[in-house]
Amino acid sequence: MIILASASPRRQELLSLICDDFSVEPADIDETIENEIELEKMPEYLAVKKAKHIQGNKHFDDIVIGCDTGVFLDGIMLGKPSSESNAAEMLRNLSGRKHKVITGCALLYKDRCISFSQTTEVEFFELTDMEIEDYIATGEPMDKAGAYxxxxxxxxxxxxxxxxxxxxxxxxxxxxxxxxxxxISNAEKKL
Structure with missing residues (x-):
């Protein structure tokens, strides 16, 4: 069985493009990151942490997928905004600039762990204050890393x-x- 350790409906929809049968078990973990983890490896670190948490909860014989996405600008990882004013600040900082989006993924099966990070560069248009206010008014930025x-x-x-x-x-x-x-191929070889 494949377990997705995420409550994100977007991740569930995307996983369904490559996997017909999986279940969802969100990983409610402390997302504290150890000081020695380098900035751009933080999403991968958290993905492994989430997958291990779910695997430890009776899923040792299943394939567990953990994920975490971060938005990176000026050497800082932008998380989900804490308020509308925080979302506006993030969007103003991203306005007219390029930033990185890094998603870390971890796949755990028994004692095996495969983890990786994928990076995409995103460039924003110059945004007016009105465009930022209108976008925040949709409510969409409030549960998204980087506020979009x-x-x-x-x-x-x-x-x-x-x-x-x-x-x-x-x-x-x-x-x-x-x-x-x-x-999956390695798991089938061991059967």
Missing amino acids: GIQGKGTALVKGIVGDFYNVVGLPVAMLNKKLKEI
Whole structure:
């Protein structure tokens, strides 16, 4: 059985593109990150932490997939906004600039762990205060890293991307598919 350790409906929808049968068990963990973890490896670290948490809860014989996405600008990882004013600040900082979106993924099966990070570069248009206010009024930015959703109304903010679109949504589908096939193939060899 495949378990997705995420409550994100976007991740569930994207996983269904490559996997017909899986269940969802969100990982409610402390997302504290150890000081020695380098900045751009933080999403991968959290993905492993989430997957291990779910695997430890009676899923040792299942394939557990953990994911975490971060938005990176000026050497800082932008999380989900804590308020509308925090969302406005993030969007003003992203306005007219390029930033990185990094999704970390971890696949655990028994004692095996495959983890990786995928990076996509995103460039925003210059945004006016009114555009930022209007976007925040939709409510969409409040549960998204970096205060925007590229798959929703936030698409109007994006001038262009270099890399995997689905990675920005929260799941690098093509790379995950390759790694999932690898772990399933190795599991079948051991049967």
